[in-house]
Amino acid sequence: MQLAIQLARDGMNAGTGGPFGCVIVKHNKVLASGKNAVTSTNDPTAHAEVVAIREACRLLTTYQLTGCDLYTSCEPCPMCLGAIYWARPDRVYYACNRNDAADAGFDDHFIYDQLSQPVTNRSIPMLSLERESGVLVFTEWKKKTDKLLY
Secondary structure (H helix, E strand, O other): OHHHHHHHHHHHHHOOOOOOEEEEEEOOEEEEEEEOOHHHHOOOOOOHHHHHHHHHHHHHOOOOOOOEEEEEEEOOOHHHHHHHHHHOOOEEEEEEOHHHHHHOOOOOHHHHHHHOOOHHHOOOOOOOOOHHHHHHHHHHHHHOOOOOOO
16 A cells, blocks of 8 residues: 555656556555556546556456455545446555545545436436447347457
8 A cells, every 4th residue: 555655646746647546466466556647648547546457457468357456545536446346356445535535636526426417417418329320239249159248
């Protein structure tokens, strides 16, 4: 955890992004790490957890982090939480919580609120187009015999 916190401090002081760091551990060894790089890469998805997950999966040549533990300097935001669930590490450890982040100016409460809203009530308009065409691709996927499920 101390390494994740130090990465948060290092990234903040280097000006690469916000004060967030993440480490992924497998068999008690650091496999990958990440610092927030949102502002330095102009990538809103470059949160420390996502950066670390991408690197760990690249190194393991897999899209699953089974057998790994993720240590992050702060409770994951909704986007990172989604990425973590898709990556499926064994455990997640975090230092600060979402209220600590909000107090520092990183308030993602509005995203949690948006997720619980019906699509028609969200603050960014979300409109379904070409559903029938889109569903055809899912139908083809369901029939595929050589698919790799995840």
